[in-house]
Amino acid sequence: MSTAFPRSRAGDVGPAASALQRERRRRALAATRAAAQTAGLAVAGVALIIGAWWLISLGTDPVRVPSPQLVFDTLRADWNNIPALSFIAFQSGGIKQALVYTTVNVVGGVAIGAAAGFVLGALLGRVRLARELLGPPLFVLGTVPILVLAPFLTIWFGTARIVQAGLVIAFALVTVAAVTQQATMDIGERYTDYAQSLGASPRIVLVSIVLPATLPPALGAVRVATAAGWSFATVAELLGGNKGTGKLIQSMQGLSATADIMAAVVALGITALVIDAAIRLIGTWVIRWQE
Amino acid sequence: MTRTAAPPAIELRGVSKHFRLESGEQVRAVDELSLTVPAGEFVCVLGPSGHGKSTILNLVAGFAEPSEGEILSAGKPVTGPGPDRGVVFQRDTLFLWRRVAENIAFGLRAKGLPKPERDEVVARYLRIIGMESYGRAWPKQLSGGMRRRVAIAAVFANEPEVLLMDEPFVGLDYARRATLHTVLLQLWERSRATVFFITHDVDEALALADRILVVVRGKIVMEERITQPRPRSVEDLGTAAVAELRTQILSLLELGAGSA
Numbered sequence: 001m002s003t004a005f006p007r008s009r010a011g012d013v014g015p016a017a018s019a020l021q022r023e024r025r026r027r028a029l030a031a032t033r034a035a036a037q038t039a040g041l042a043v044a045g046v047a048l049i050i051g052a053w054w055l056i057s058l059g060t061d062p063v064r065v066p067s068p069q070l071v072f073d074t075l076r077a078d079w080n081n082i083p084a085l086s087f088i089a090f091q092s093g094g095i096k097q098a099l100v101y102t103t104v105n106v107v108g109g110v111a112i113g114a115a116a117g118f119v120l121g122a123l124l125g126r127v128r129l130a131r132e133l134l135g136p137p138l139f140v141l142g143t144v145p146i147l148v149l150a151p152f153l154t155i156w157f158g159t160a161r162i163v164q165a166g167l168v169i170a171f172a173l174v175t176v177a178a179v180t181q182q183a184t185m186d187i188g189e190r191y192t193d194y195a196q197s198l199g200a201s202p203r204i205v206l207v208s209i210v211l212p213a214t215l216p217p218a219l220g221a222v223r224v225a226t227a228a229g230w231s232f233a234t235v236a237e238l239l240g241g242n243k244g245t246g247k248l249i250q251s252m253q254g255l256s257a258t259a260d261i262m263a264a265v266v267a268l269g270i271t272a273l274v275i276d277a278a279i280r281l282i283g284t285w286v287i288r289w290q291e
Numbered sequence: 292m293t294r295t296a297a298p299p300a301i302e303l304r305g306v307s308k309h310f311r312l313e314s315g316e317q318v319r320a321v322d323e324l325s326l327t328v329p330a331g332e333f334v335c336v337l338g339p340s341g342h343g344k345s346t347i348l349n350l351v352a353g354f355a356e357p358s359e360g361e362i363l364s365a366g367k368p369v370t371g372p373g374p375d376r377g378v379v380f381q382r383d384t385l386f387l388w389r390r391v392a393e394n395i396a397f398g399l400r401a402k403g404l405p406k407p408e409r410d411e412v413v414a415r416y417l418r419i420i421g422m423e424s425y426g427r428a429w430p431k432q433l434s435g436g437m438r439r440r441v442a443i444a445a446v447f448a449n450e451p452e453v454l455l456m457d458e459p460f461v462g463l464d465y466a467r468r469a470t471l472h473t474v475l476l477q478l479w480e481r482s483r484a485t486v487f488f489i490t491h492d493v494d495e496a497l498a499l500a501d502r503i504l505v506v507v508r509g510k511i512v513m514e515e516r517i518t519q520p521r522p523r524s525v526e527d528l529g530t531a532a533v534a535e536l537r538t539q540i541l542s543l544l545e546l547g548a549g550s551a
């Protein structure tokens with residue numbers, strides 16, 4: 001053998017890059033291990049709760065506390081159709097249809113509210129005039145509980161989807177706008193000065209600096225808004241809707257169908273978890289540059 | 292020597308900058324300062340902390356306006372920041388959300404240079420700073436010295452006529468500094484830019500400058516030309532004349548520091 005060191009392959013760009021790759025691989029491995037550990041603990045936690053639930057259900061009337069098995073069977077049986085539902089509420093279908101309705105309201109509502117909130121927040125943070133003009137009225141509005149919006153929406157729009165999604169939109173808008181404004185003001189003149197001294201126009205400053213620099217905190221706000229969005233959407237359905245998981249739960253309460261209520265809650269919870277995980281995953285990728 | 296008709300790269304005419312503190316007291320950060328820097332000159336500015344060096348640089352960069360006086364860059368009044376005057380800040384300003392190559396290409400993109408040409412310039416500067424394999428790295432993956440190199444490359448790649456540097460190498464070890472001095476001098480010789488370089492390190496100034504300015508209380512209190520060719524070795528800087536100059540500068544800095 002002529003040398004102890006293998007010649008670098010084509011495409012291999014030297015010791016520095018391979019160190020970078022090694023570091024990346026090491027980190028990926030550590031991350032996988034940590035994720036596996038977290039998942040294991042989560043499974044154990046869920047098992048613990050289901051076990052306790054099952055024990056309690058053993059000695060209790062199924063109308064009060066249905067067993068996990070009963071709830072699971074109900075979820076399967078009533079997934080696509082609950083005949084009783086069309087008489088009481090005005091919606092047809094089963095748990096799935098109600099869940100889809102609520103999920104669309106939450107995801108769509110957060111998307112609309114967050115996008116508007118991001119623009120508004122950046123505007124308030126960047127433009128003094130906007131801040132001085134809109135800041136005080138927005139502050140006053142911000143102190144009013146969002147739920148107060150519900151009766152107004154009902155009066156204006158009846159039972160349209162916008163009434164249920166309205167609270168979610170409003171909450172996402174307020175949360176994301178507040179966080180984005182603060183983040184925009186925190187960027188500091190250092191970055192914008194530097195960009196301008198490289199010839200960047202105001203548009204470039206906005207797109208290349210303000211947007212990416214405020215994205216991490218804004219994404220955090222989106223997660224918070226989504227988590228709260230489930231409550232707002234279902235509560236709005238209770239207050240004045242005729243569709244959705246909240247309405248389904250309310251209707252089933254009238255029928256003392258506790259197993260259906262729990263099935264709906266479990267389905268809603270799992271959906272919320274999955275969506276939160278998706279947002280987190282996207283977020284991690286979008287802000288992979290962060291220190 | 293033929294004098295060209297070209298206007299000086301930087302010219303300050305009777306420039307003052309006042310700040311009002313919360314206490315109501317007025318600070319004269321820059322005090323009726325006049326200065327002419329011809330194109331291509333490498334000027335190092337020394338001075339005690341808080342005596343107006345960064346303020347002068349910010350005024351020339353266009354980040355702030357003078358309270359009195361006039362500032363010209365290549366004969367034209369300075370009205371704001373612009374790509375003709377590149378700035379390397381003391382704390383680095385790399386965009387964390389852009390890869391190294393995209394950081395270096397930022398100014399070129401703002402100028403509207405097409406991508407193939409941008410890539411070519413970026414590759415050239417990555418080579419000059421010895422970081423060919425780091426184009427796709429994120430700033431968070433770099434050491435402090437590597438970040439400084441990228442920051443310098445980003446500003447140089449934009450080919451400014453004037454380069455304003457505010458203590459760019461502070462906090463780096465001796466070897467990194469020496470490397471960066473070499474890189475800086477190489478880049479400077481190729482671009483023939485005018486450099487305005489603030490430092491606290493007398494030896495750094497002696498190694499780099501065509502001219503050293505000492506600023507105390509917002510005024511230039513000493514001005515010294517250094518004619519030795521670069522790169523300057525330790526022996527070059529070990530002569531009695533240089534030692535004498537160093538002592539003189541240090542005593543000025545000490546005097547000034549006592550009266551902040």
Ligand SMILES: Nc1ncnc2c1ncn2[C@@H]1O[C@H](COP(=O)(O)OP(=O)(O)OP(=O)(O)O)[C@@H](O)[C@H]1O
Pocket residue numbers: 310311312318319320338339340341342343344345346347
């Ligand atoms: N934005 C500002 N507002 C009020 N005072 C300021 C401002 N910028 C600078 N000063 C004051 O101007 C004076 C000069 O500051 P400057 O930053 O120019 O000093 P410097 O020579 O760069 O110091 P150092 O070596 O510590 O960086 C200081 O007294 C400082 O307090």
Ligand SMILES: [Mg+2]
Pocket residue numbers: 344345346457
């Ligand atoms: Mg300073």
